[in-house]
Every structure is written in C-alpha cells, then in structure tokens.
Amino acid sequence: MLASILSLGGIGFLAALALGIAAKKFAVEVDPRELALLEVMPGANCGACGYAGCSGYAKAVAEGKAGPNACTPGGQATLEKIAHIMGVTAVAAEPQVAVVLCQGDNEKAAAKYRYLGVADCNAAQKIADGPKTCPGGCVGLGSCARACPFDAIEITAQGLAVISREKCTGCTKCVAVCPRKVIAMRPLDATVHVLCNSHDKGAAVRKYCQVGCIACQICKKTVPEAYVIEDFLAEVVYEHHGQAAPAVEKCPTKCIRDFEDGYPEGSSFGPPVCKKTEAA
C-alpha cells in the first residue's frame, strides 16, 4: 500500500510541477485592464459594439482603440464601469430602442398571396417581393425575433413583430436582418411613433391596409412642430416628441401610437416601460 501511495503521490506532484512551470513559461501577457473590462461587460456577445464579442470589445477598449460608450446593451451601468476602469469620463449616447414601424398584421393588412415555404422573412421576400401587399410592411415570419439575442421581439398570433421596450438593448441586430427595413432605432424617451413604413400615396395605402399612413396631414395640423410629412409618410420630429401626443387620437387610421397606451394589438407584452430619463 505504501508503494501505491508513494507512486500516485509522486506522479501527482510531478504533474503539478510540470503544470506550474508551463503556466509560468507559456503565460500570455494580458493587460489586466482587459480582464477587468471583460468582467463588467454584459457577456451577451451580441456584436452591437461592432467587435467580435465582449472579449473583442474589451481588448479594443484596453488598447485605446474604442470608446467606452459602444456597449448599448450594457447601458449606463456598464458605461460608468468601463469609464471608471479606463479613467475617462462617461459620456452616454442617448439610449435607443428598436421600434417596428408597422401595425399591419394579417387582419389589418392585405396579402398578395398565400406563402408556402421556409418561415423566414428574407426567404419570403424573394418570392414576388414578399407576401404582404404593402411594400414596406412587416412580413411577420420572425427573422427579427430569431436574430434578437435578448428575446425582446415577439411575433403576434396575427403575424406582426412587436419589440419590448424593456428588453430591447439597442444592439440593432433586428434592423440589419429585416428585408423590408421596417424596424428603426428611436430614442428610448420617445413614446409616440408613426407606425407605418409605406411611401405609397394615401389612396393606394387605404386599399391594402386599415392602419397605414395616408398622409392626410391631420397630425401636422394638430401639432405642427412635432410631425413632418415626407414622401406620403408622416414621421414624428423627435426633438419635439414630448408634444406629439395630441395627434394620436386625431389620426383617422390610428397609425400613430403612444406606447404609454400599450403595445400594438395582439402583443402579449405587459404594459410598456415608459420612464422618462431625467432632463439632461
């Protein structure tokens, strides 16, 4: 028995020795700040910062190649921690969330045809420019929901994508993957949006969608400084988003939504988080 204790113990000791020597000899010099930065990153590896994963961004920041505010999912908290580690001041970019500029689900918007095939918006788009008659409308097959690393997007039972204001971190992956470019980044503070993406004339829009913008200009007449109509489509002027609310009930097609009143119909998300950040 003594023999086995000695032999096994000896092997163990030698192995430990070898590992220790190797650890010292083959050690890679890492900037300790890089490790500290990696600790404070959210760890989602979403790529919103433009680097390959959190470790890529940590390396870039440590090397001074990247600013501290590129991590949108990390938000204010991460920004402050990064700034603290690097010894710089934290200047926050205005937080943004993704918004689907469409309320035309299967009940409200017409379809050109019944689509059969891979349940992917980009695939469907290749077949006669997508099943929805409206050229800018949401296809509703879920490419954005699958691309979202934070589970912030749902597709309603009626085939409309809705993005949760709470869960969205502003990483913009959904914007890139949408074939109709119907998702746009908007300031988190703004709760009023014109949810339409069609530049067709009003008469045409009326034919294929109950909730599309017909560029009737009523919103602009109600609150002139908060709306601009361009190319037959109204849009909120975000510098004045705080004043945009009165036009919501005046809009004849109800395409303007104030998210304080809730998400579009069919969404299962609870009441939206609509806190306003403190005035800068």
Add this chain to the structure above:
Amino acid sequence: MKLKSFPGGLHPPDNKAWSAHKPIETCALPGELVIPLAQHIGAPAEPCVAKGDQVRKGQVIGQAKGFVSVPVHASTSGEVIAVEPRPHPYGRDLPAVVIRPDGQDAWVEGLEEADPEALTADEIRDRIRAAGIVGMGGATFPTHVKLSPPAEKPIDTVIVNGVECEPYLTADHRLMLEQTQKVLDGVAILKKVLGVQKALVGIEANKPDAIAAMQKACAGRGIEVVPLEVKYPQGAEKQLILAAVGREVPSGGLPMDVGVVVQNVGTAAAIDDAVRLGRPLIERIATVTGPCVNEPKNLRVRIGTALAHLVEACGGLKSDPAKIIMGGPMMGAAQLSLAVPATRGTSGLLLLGEQDVSLETEGPCIRCGRCVQVCPARILPTTIAAYARLDLFDEAEQFCALDCIECGCCTYICPSALALVQAIRYAKGAIMARKRKI
C-alpha cells in the same frame, strides 16, 4: 437495350397524357399585348418606341444593351398605347411596351430571307441576335452568346435538347412531331455556325412517335437521334451531356469546357426562322394544362399575350386554380395572377387546384438520405439547407451550394416537406452577392 442516363434523379408522375396527343393550335391575338423588356438573362432591352407610335409585326421596340442582351420585338402590328411598368413573371411590375393590335398583323419591312449555306458564321450569329433569340427551354439565355464560344474552347458536338423532362409539358414533343423539318433545318444551321460535324438530338423514351419522326427525317443529314431513359431531370444541360456523350461538365464550368453546345429544339426552330426567313422571335409554343383547365392544349402564342387569354383559348377555367405556374411543376415559377404576359421563356402554363398543392409544414430533417440519393449534382442538399438556415454561407459554399442545379428532386422526395431548394437558393444568392462585393 439499356438507354443512356445519368446518376440520381427520380420519376414524378408524367401527366403528359393531358396534352401529348393534341396538335398545336394557334392562339388568337388578344386585345392587348404587354411585351416586357426583360425577357432574358442579361441586361433588359431599352425601349425605342413611345406612346402613340405605330409599330409593325417584328419591329424592334426595345434595343439590346450590351453583349449579353437581345432586342425585343413587337409581336403584331398596332399602336403603342403605353411604355410603363406592368405585371411581369418575376413577380413585380417591370417596364413593358403595351401594344393594341390593329388586326392587320402586318410584318415590318426589311426582313430579308437568306440562304444559311451562303452566310458566314458571324453573319448567322448577327441574324440570331437581331432576331432576339434566347434559350426557349425556359432559361432564356441569349443564344448568340452561347454560339460564340472563345477560341480556346473548341466545340466538336452540338446537342439538341428534345428531352422535355418536366411533367405536364408537351410543347417540344409536338414541335418535333409537327415541324420536324424546321427543327432539323435549325440544327443544320447550328452545325454550320459552330463548325461542328456531330449533332445529336436527345429525346426521352416516353415520346416514341417523336423519336421515330425525327429519326426518319434525320437520315442523311448528319444528325443522330439519341433516345434517353425517362428520368427527371434528364433535360438539365449537364445531365443531358453526360447521358448523350458521356462527358461530365466540370464543376463551375460550362458545356463548352467539354466541347459541347446545347440548344433546345424550340430554339433550333426559331433559329431557322430567323436565319432563313429573317423573322424575329415573336411567338412560341406553350402547353396550357393542369386539372383546372377545361381543355389542355399546346398553343402557338404571341409573346405578350396575357395568361388569362391563353386559358380562355383552352375553354376557360374548370375550377379556381390554387397555384398558377409558368413553366413546369418542378422548376417553374409561381405567378401572382393570370394578368402576367407570356414571354419568350414561357414553355408552359400549369394551373393546379387546391388538392394538388402540398400544404404540409416543414418538419425536422429525419436524415433519411433520400435527397442525397436523388440529387443529380451529387451534393448533400440537407446539409447545405441546414447551413443556409443558420446563415452560415461559408460552410454552405464548402458543401458545394453553388453546384446545385435547382432541379427540385430533393424537395420533391423529402418526407418532412422541407423547402430544400428554397433554402439552397437563399444560400446561393448570399454567396454570389458576397463574391460580387469582394
């Protein structure tokens, strides 16, 4: 005797009995012809007429743009009532010249006849280009380009494609039966322009009457008929070459790389019209068929005729179609409506009913291997499609996504109703887009 063939492939139900015995009928001129400017691979033609112009049959209404392009011609005489975007087989509105026929159907002046024997190869090519001839099998590749192989790719054989492997379609079959001489005259011109001695006509064994007619007429003309085993997709260019002459076109290559040029029988007939009679391509044979048509027929159709008019010429709809397909059921394109016009590539119009459309939703891949067994390109459809769905295009390319001929065999046979061709096409598109960007 065992017939020549290729590895892979399958046997979908033929469905040619609907129309194989029906002689070609000329479809009457419609009240309006919508002639798209993009009917071929390559740059669309540029319109050279305007609203209000009077045009004659065969007059150039759109000029070719660049080498890989052909002109577009008026299919009858009449007045141009518009040059504007109109529904197009590609699924969106594209520029077209709209003509209201005047009933005279008068040819444009200046179309000269010629003797092919007296023309040089270049002169023949010019005539073919001026006539707007494109591949009539459905691919619509400009024929004069195909007939201009570079000097470093010598050609020794021309293969004429009379296979028509797609179910339902019988247009080429009837053409070979009824216009045998014209087809063979066209083949003779092909031989001349390419400078080859050897010409083969591939015909599937399910058309014994066409094989007999063609064989009889070929005697002494230096053209040989090759009967082929009935299997889809025998009519695919590379598979046809392998079966007919035993040569395998290298991956990424073209038939000219193995010394062969392939042309459809319809193209050969059109070439004869163009070179000998000077007539441009303004009409073609199309099979209108399917369970929703009252009288399936093979129609001689003027380019620009709306599909609805073709259906009328076939006794109208028997029942509401659930799917309108331009072409055959394996590789044809589903259409948004019957308002779309017939173009130079319209080999058939297939109206399928609700019971013929497969509504199964995709299941998981059960790795049965059938798609691998039937693939004529001998690649792994299920693996490529899986990578395509994950947007892993480098891996899809490694697994030879670009070698896919999009024949549809894999999707046809898949028990889990996976949309394999759609996924592979998606990957191919992304890979080609990347290559263009680099």
Add this chain to the structure above:
Amino acid sequence: MEQLYLSSSPHIRSEQTTDKVMRAVIYALLPACAVSVYLFGLPALSILVLCAAGCVATEAVCRKLMGRPLSLTDGSAALTGILLALNLPPSVPWWLALLGAAVAIAVGKQVYGGLGYNPFNPALVARVVLLISFPVQMTSWSAPAPLGSGLDAVTSATPLGEMKTAVMLTGKLPEAMQQGIGSYFVGHMAGSLGEVSALALLVGAAYLFWKRILTWHTPLSYLGTVVVVSGVFWLIDPARYPSPLFHLVTGGLILGAFFMATDMVTSPVTGKGMVIFGVGCGLLTVLIRLFGGYPEGVSFAILLMNATTPLIDRYTKPKKFGFVAPQG
C-alpha cells in the same frame, strides 16, 4: 377566387411523408409482435402496450415542457415504444417497461430537440440503461409458453447465454448447438420479444424493402460482416465458436440489422456511409458476442456505431458532379 399560393419551386411533392414512413415500419413489426404474443402470452402484449403508450405519453409531456409543438402524429414515439418492447425479456415488470419508455423518449430523443436531432437510437439507449441498472430483471429469460398450450413460463437461458456460459466453463459449445439451428429460426427459443422469430421479422423487412423504405446497404453489410467474421472464427475452431448461421438467427441480430441499425436519424446519410456503418456494427457484434462480457452484442455495437455516424458522414461525402481534382 381564393387567394393563390406562391412558393419556391418545385410545386409538386412525393406522397411519402414522415408519418407514412413511421407507420409502414410499425406495420412491418406487427408480424413479429404477433408471434411474440403467441409465444409468450399476455406478458408480451402488456409490455408492447405499456412501452408504446409510455413513449407517446412521455413525448407529449416533454414537448409541453419544452414549449415546442406536439409531434405525436408522426408515429415515431409509438415506433420507438414497439422497438423497445421487442428488446425486452417477456418477464420484466410493468414499471420497468414504463421506465424504459420514459428514458427512451426523454433521454434518448427529446433532450436533443426531438425527432431528427438525437445521435443515438432511443430504443437502444433505453435498453442499455435498463440492462445496466436492472441486470437481474433484464436477463431473466423464459422459454416460450404459447397461448393455449397450458404451459406456464419457464425460466430458461437464451441460446447466446447458453453458448457463453458453456464456452466460459468448458471451452466448448453445448452438444445441441453444434448440430442444427432450425427451431431457433421460427422462434422456439428463449429470448426477448423481438429475438424469438427471425422469420416474422424477415417478413416485415421484406415489406419495407418493397415499399422502398429500407435499402440494402446497412442490413446486407451488417449481416454479411457477421457471417464473415464469425465464419472465420468458426473455421478456426468449430467446437468453440458457433457457426455463422447460429449467429444470424439468435439474439437480436435480425431485429438489429433490419430495424435498429437502419434507424434513419442515427445512421449515415450516404450509401457508402451506411455500408461502413453496417460493417462496423457487424464486427463489434461478433466480437462482443464471442469475447465480451455480455452474451449479446447487437445493442452495444449499434450504439457505438451511432457515435461514429457524424464522422462517417463527414468522410463519405459523395463526389460532386463535375468534380475536378485539385491540380499540383
């Protein structure tokens, strides 16, 4: 006119669907099930029913918990249940059958994502789990007590068990085995529900060949390898090693070669790959039977080869049309 359908080509499909395939395999197994019920009576029937029902129930529960769509109509769970039952001795208690069914589906299949994603044959996973966890119940065999014969089940060893014991103890095969094997073929031997009648199984397999659901690659290479390898040993010492024919009709080889090794999800996708898979299964089966600790090698052989399937797939990619060998 109702709105038109649009899709990518092709626009027609073959009639064969996954559930039709699964159902065909279930039909093919019915003769063997019938024979086992005849030979072993009610216990066999109850095991078959318990396993099939247990598998279907487990699948329903798992899919619900996973939040995935229910997939019960594709028949794959019921098929797994029947295959598992055919791998069990007729005397196992009801709770063991149910446990096996649950393990087969939950651990062997759903944990990986469901149909099409599992790397190992679920029925064999369950069988091996049961064998290792409950060796006594899983190796208590009974001789057939045909319905109506008035016999009670009698504990008896399987032919393979007898062989292994005899060879271990005496270095020679038992006398009876050195002669004929005719009775084994039609089922007069002890064994699991599916082992006992090679004939009924072959009838089912013939049906599947006719339906083009089975191809020759795996079964032929599996059985062929068994014949060759066992033949080599038999020729070396016929008193110690049984003949290839004995190997073919005893144990779960026929069941394994035609119904388990051919499971599409866990076997290679190309013909060449399937042949390599079959050869590997055959080799391992014979080695385990002759030299391994267990009398039956089919389950382990197939599971081990299942692990190599991705590797086989990788190295047996077909040569594409127009393949050009790289120069230089």
